[in-house]
Amino acid sequence: MIPVRGLQGQKIAVLGLGRSGLSAARALVAGDATPICWDDTPAAREKAEAEGFTCLALRDPHDFDDIARLIVSPGIAHLYPTPNPMVDAALRAGVPVDNDIGLxxxxxxxxxxxxxxxxxxxxxxxxxxxxxxxxxxxxxxxxxxxxxxxxxxxxxxxxxxxxxxxxxxxxxxxxxxxxxxxxxxxxxxxxxxxxxxxxxxxxxxxxxxxxxxxxxxxxxxxxxxxxxxxxxxxxxxxxxxxxxxxxxxxxxxxxxxxxxxxxxxxxxxxxxxxxxxxxxxxxxxxxxxxxxxxxxxxxxxxxxxxxxxxxxxxxxxxxxxxxxxSFAGLPHRSQLVGEKDGVRFVNDSKATNVDAAAKALSAFQHVRWICGGLEKEGGLAELGAASSVRKAYVIGREAAHFAMQLPVEAEICTTMEAAVAQAVAQAEPGDVILLAPAAASFDQYDNFEKRGDDFVAQVQKYL
Structure with missing residues (x-):
């Protein structure tokens, strides 16, 4: 642990009690500061309180009268599209806002x-x-x-x-x-x-x-x-x-x-x-x-x-x-899952935007492309011709709308299970079945890792 320096004896508010928030609270204690914690999720607060941290919502600028700094977790908006109410209260009170990276x-x-x-x-x-x-x-x-x-x-x-x-x-x-x-x-x-x-x-x-x-x-x-x-x-x-x-x-x-x-x-x-x-x-x-x-x-x-x-x-x-x-690569990033009957299976679930997906597609030839999910701002126009794609298999709750924007032949599958099954059924030797969604995962999964894990699980049925 890196004890936080320079804040000894001061009260420091911590907003968001995921991995970074809890580690910040622990490091503040190690540096002789006193964290005042909050998370909108009851389970997160219960976990923090079980470690002995005080949880208190600071909603009014006067609540920050004795607070020296507010530490905000990465997923919490501090400016756009609108500031979190606790961040806004701190800024109104003139309290510096920081994060664990700054600490x-x-x-x-x-x-x-x-x-x-x-x-x-x-x-x-x-x-x-x-x-x-x-x-x-x-x-x-x-x-x-x-x-x-x-x-x-x-x-x-x-x-x-x-x-x-x-x-x-x-x-x-x-x-x-x-x-x-x-x-x-x-x-x-x-x-x-x-x-x-x-x-x-x-x-x-x-x-x-x-x-x-x-x-x-x-x-x-x-x-x-x-x-x-x-x-x-x-x-x-x-x-x-x-x-x-x-x-x-x-x-x-x-x-x-x-x-x-x-x-x-x-x-x-x-x-x-x-x-x-x-x-x-x-x-x-x-x-x-x-x-x-x-x-x-x-x-x-x-x-x-x-x-x-x-x-x-x-x-x-x-x-x-x-x-x-000797570098094996990372899971969910151009990860070779396996190969059977001349068909390779590649998991690039981390390709959550159009540019990342386009780069993943350009790395292979004869691609059967599993894509779709929560579409990001800007649409799919930057994909270009996607000349390496033989066919797309679209997942996600808005699969039909996503498929309409693709520059290649597309089949609406909705679920990962159906997409992998159809891609396997139609694949030929030399093909690559590639998961590169070009979209966020949150319409069906908690995160891109869960989506990639589902792809691997479905592929393993075939392998």
Whole structure:
């Protein structure tokens, strides 16, 4: 646990008692602060009270008279589409609003670091797609070379649940826009921006607000090194804002759309090969086509980001390449479930938006595509022709409406069981049955993991 520093003897309100909220409350107690907790769900309050926490709804600005700060869990709106009433009361009272990420960066460094040979470092990864795989891949590479490291944030453990750092350790954090948007302190040593595509637009009042939330990791934190995906205008703009000039190697640009050139530091992947260029000269090349855990251009982008982060730490290219080959990938992200009679089954339930689904589709040929769910703002126009798709099998409560928007032949199945059964019945050797929903899961499942688990369970019946 990371005890919260700087709030000793103060009352701190904690709103939302899921994983991050409870860990924040525990870390506040460890730092000699007093948490006042609340969650609208009775079961969550009961769990917190069983641990000895006081639960109290603070609805009026005067309720915050003796509260020093409000800590808000990521899923709770603090501004758009409308602020949570407790957040609004705190803001009216002039009480600072923060989250567990802000508390982490405020508290992580200690005086013990003065005795370390190598100061611990933090790598923070954000972006629309690929941040989980990129974070896990960085952690895997560091583990492979026996570098002490921990994985936390939006993946793995809560940031305040990790162990205090030891000499030379690296903490890898996956951070969502919900987390970067509110944190009062953001000071990573290395920050990674993978890409940007429309997502969570209601929470950020549009694409501009969404990008602004991501940008805070770089603008507020001032990392020593920034690794920026430049395949979208926002990434190019961000890289331009951070660099002092073309040769500024504090910014490492990455791409899977084009060969990057110039006097700076670039890492890009083209036709399955990762290339690193510094000062206009090639420094390394890696064949990614034979890396089973990183299929497709979208995973090659993740490889570029993880490679650049590890190079910024001083790891050699061949060491990184060797670690790529032992990376198994993550569940629900281009996860190979199995193969039978020449048909492969791939679970990419994490492809919850159109851009992620399009990238998953482009990684395979002869796809029988299981898609559908709770459609996100913006519709399905960005899918394009989806030329790799032989047929779509649509699930979800609004399957008929979803199917009407697809640029391919579609069959309305509604349930995962029916979709897998129909896809299996019609599949031929060489086909890939791919779950890449291009939609949220909440119309039928609690989360994308549950949806992916259902897909795997249905596939296992056939396997």
């Amino acid at each position: 982490f960066f405020q508290s992580f460094a200690t005086q013990e670091w003065d005795n370390f040979d190598t100061a611990p470092r933090v790598i923070a990864v954000t972006g629309s797609n690929g941040k989980s795989t990129t974070s896990a891949l960085i952690h895997h590479i560091l583990t492979t070379v026996n570098r002490p490291c921990q994985l936390a944030g939006n993946i793995g453990r809560g940031v305040l649940d990790i162990d205090p750092a030891i000499d030379g350790e690296v903490v890898v954090l996956e951070l969502s826009s919900y987390q970067t948007d509110l944190a009062r302190s953001l000071t990573p040593d290395i920050a990674v921006f993978t890409n940007l595509s429309p997502d969570h637009l209601d929470r950020h009042a549009g694409i501009g607000g969404y990008f602004a939330a991501k940008r805070r990791l770089f603008a507020e934190g001032g990392p020593d090194r920034a690794i920026i995906g430049v395949d979208e205008p926002e990434g190019r703009y961000l890289a331009g804002q951070l660099a002092e000039g073309r040769a500024d190697d504090r910014v490492i640009r990455i791409s899977v759309a084009e060969k990057l050139a110039g006097p700076g530091w670039q890492v890009f992947a083209r036709k399955g090969f990762l290339s690193e260029y510094r000062k206009g000269k090639q420094a390394a090349s890696i064949d990614l086509r034979a890396v089973p855990g990183l299929p497709g251009a979208h995973n090659h982008q993740n490889a570029c980001a993880a490679y650049a982060a590890c190079r910024a730490l001083g790891l050699a290219p061949r060491v990184i390449e060797a670690a790529f080959h």
